Amino acid sequence: xxxxxxxxxxxxxxxxxxxxxxxxxxxxxxxxxxxxxxxxxxxxxxxxxxxxxxxxxxxxxxxxxxxxxxxxxxxxxxxxxxxxxxxxxxxxxxxxxxxxxxxxxxxxxxxxxxxxxxxxxxxxxxxxxxxxxxxxxxxxxxxxxxxxxxxxxxxxxxxxxxxxxxxxxxxxxxxxxxxxxxxxxxxxxxxxxxxxxxxxxxxxxxxxxxxxxxxxxxxxxxxxxx
Ligand code: MD6
Ligand code: FE
Numbered sequence: 001x002x003x004x005x006x007x008x009x010x011x012x013x014x015x016x017x018x019x020x021x022x023x024x025x026x027x028x029x030x031x032x033x034x035x036x037x038x039x040x041x042x043x044x045x046x047x048x049x050x051x052x053x054x055x056x057x058x059x060x061x062x063x064x065x066x067x068x069x070x071x072x073x074x075x076x077x078x079x080x081x082x083x084x085x086x087x088x089x090x091x092x093x094x095x096x097x098x099x100x101x102x103x104x105x106x107x108x109x110x111x112x113x114x115x116x117x118x119x120x121x122x123x124x125x126x127x128x129x130x131x132x133x134x135x136x137x138x139x140x141x142x143x144x145x146x147x148x149x150x151x152x153x154x155x156x157x158x159x160x161x162x163x164x165x166x167x168x169x170x171x172x173x174x175x176x177x178x179x180x181x182x183x184x185x186x187x188x189x190x191x192x193x194x195x196x197x198x199x200x201x202x203x204x205x206x207x208x209x210x211x212x213x214x215x216x217x218x219x220x221x222x223x224x225x226x
Contacts, residue, residue, distance in 0.1 A: 016118070019168050019180060022154075022192025024119040029187040030111070030158060032211065042160055042185060044107070045219075046211060049131060052076045052102040056094045058133050064088070070138040071201075077104040079128040079224040081147065088147050090128060090224040104129050112156040112221035119189035121154040126221035134164065134216040140201040142169060142177065150226040154191030158219040160184055161212030162204060169198035184209065 017025045030042050058072035061083040075081060079090040080101040093100055108129060116124035132140075145155060159182040166188065169177035175198065182188070190197075204216055 019178065019188070020194045020197065022194045023168065023188065023190045023197065025180065025182075026115055026118060026187040026189065027183070028185050029115055029118075030160075030185040032185070042211060045160065048105045048108065049217060052131065055099070055102045056080075056097070058131075059096065070134075071140055072133040072135075072138075074131045074133075075129060076102045076108075076131065077126065077128045081128060081130045081222075081224070090147065108219070108221070111158075115156045115158075115187045115189055116154050119154070119191075121189065121191055124154055124156065124221075124223065126156065126223050127226075128222045128224040130220040130222070132218040132220065134162070134201070134204045134218070136162075136204050136206040136214060138216075139203040142167060142173060142198045142200040144196050144198055145222075146196060148222055148224050148226070150223065151195050152191070153223040153226045154189055154195070156221040157188045157190065158221075159186045159188075159216065160219070161209045161216040162207045162214070164204055164216050164218075165202040167200040167202060169200075170194075171196055171198070173198050184211070 015027045019025055032042055053074050056074045058074050060068050060072050062068055062085060063083055064085060064087050079092055082089060082091055082095060109126060112126050113124050161184055163181060163183050166180040166182050167177035168180050169175045208214055
């Protein structure tokens with residue numbers, strides 16, 4: 001049995017940990033197989049991810065500063081987040097194909113809404129889901145999520161595949177971030193007083209995940225048009 005310093009729940013049980021006011025980690029929120037009625041087993045989600053990214057393939061976006069991101073991205077839902085030399089923005093069509101982003105699966109929407117409610121944000125209806133794929137070595141530099149209009153809306157972020165170390169800082173870039181290990185099935189819900197906290201992801205360690213192989217996928221649900 002693993003020593004668990006943060007709660008007294010068995011390691012495989014869903015459990016909640018507050019990272020900061022308004023930011024919660026829901027450990028093991030998504031299970032490997034269907035758990036008898038709840039939407040969103042990770043095996044079913046992986047099939048959905050494959051269907052979505054066959055329509056809107058993973059691509060490495062360029063930052064406004066001209067750097068190519070190490071994380072590969074796609075989107076589903078009414079709006080998708082993109083970056084280019086022109087800036088960061090939400091768009092309703094995939095710039096590669098010109099087609100609308102693939103629909104967000106109803107089961108994903110239900111999962112994100114259920115997670116938000118569990119974290120104290122009832123009534124969350126995301127219209128955008130950013131799909132981030134990390135290979136070993138991929139990382140996300142410290143940033144704030146500030147491209148949404150309504151910052152009273154939370155963000156729901158699901159981790160699948162290889163474990164990663166999430167960096168959760170403060171409202172100033174110079175605040176020293178805490179290091180939060182994220183495992184397959186963990187959800188971070190984020191809003192309120194720390195909605196604009198700086199955060200990032202440490203370079204992904206090499207590994208092989210039973211379901212996803214040599215990668216991590218992060219789904220970030222937002223209401224971009226709220
Ligand atoms: C990631 N996540 O976990 C990147 N942003 O791969 C994010 O940038 C993020 O997890 C806002 C809220 C939660 C997140
Ligand atoms: Fe972010």
